[in-house]
Amino acid sequence: MKKIYLKDIAKHLNVSKTAVSLVLNNKGDENKISLATQKRIKEYAKKHNYEPNQLARSLSTGKSKNIGLIIPDISDTFYAKIASRVENMSEKLGYTVLFSSSNENPNKETKLIQSLLNRQVEGLIIASTQQNQKDIQILKTKNMPFVLIDRYYPNYDTNYVIVDNYGGVNDAVKHLWDLGRRKIGFISLKPGLEAMRQRLMGYRDAMKDFGVDTDDVIKELSYNNYENEIKNAIEELVRHPNNVDSIMFSTHYLAALGLRELRSLNIKVPDDVAIISFDEMGAFDLVDPPITSVLQPVSDIGGFAVKILMQEIEGKSVEIEKRMVLDTELIVRRSCGAS
Structure with missing residues (x-):
């Protein structure tokens, strides 16, 4: 079918192009265009599959109907799921999402922030590197609607949707203790991110409650070299004098690598060493043994972020909190020794 334009609709119905534009942008009533004319225009546009020129519409309305999403790595299953949720919800609300990955590079x-602003996005959802306070302040100064997800700046007053990283790890470590595990190691990334710092604190405080010193059984790996460093970390934890009977991993990819290294050392999970992962991969319930995981509410992170952003963009009254800390859920499987 031949593509039609505003001028075609106007010519066929013998009305002005301006009238057609106003009606199709839902401004017919406020411009006193008769209901009969509005009905004719809308029916004709629908019948002939009229599709608006988004660039022209953004110029005339001042709204691009685009939002930007910046995440560290779109290939990471955690962020990919969030991105999918953000896209699906935004599409239903008439918005298009422009995706980009920062690769943890501030x-x-x-x-990316500047590029998206240049493309006239109406708002941003950002999983920040937490090294860009200046950019966050610029967004606030410009009154640009934005929501931080997964990571946030504790000393900045911003909208955010995060999870209870502290509580998730604290509960997982106490679960291991309840199962009789007494030498619980912890493998994480060096705490440049607030989430990693909170997870470490959750582990430390749980062990402190049990009166256990953890200095020798905490292994913090470099973000840029963790794949090489994890082998030594595992060996140091399972060999004398540490001899841990369980390991808490602060991320799903560290858990996957850790399981591989334990197997290479012929260490049985969970008989010799139990493991729990913060967050999970899709195959964690399929491997042998299935991996106990602290599950993050991925769909809710993306969903609430979109809702908060739309409140900001459309200037609606506050319907939900703009700073949200969501609960995690411990999914118990056989890797921690539970039946």
């Missing part, structure tokens, strides 16, 4: 994050 300089790239700065460039």
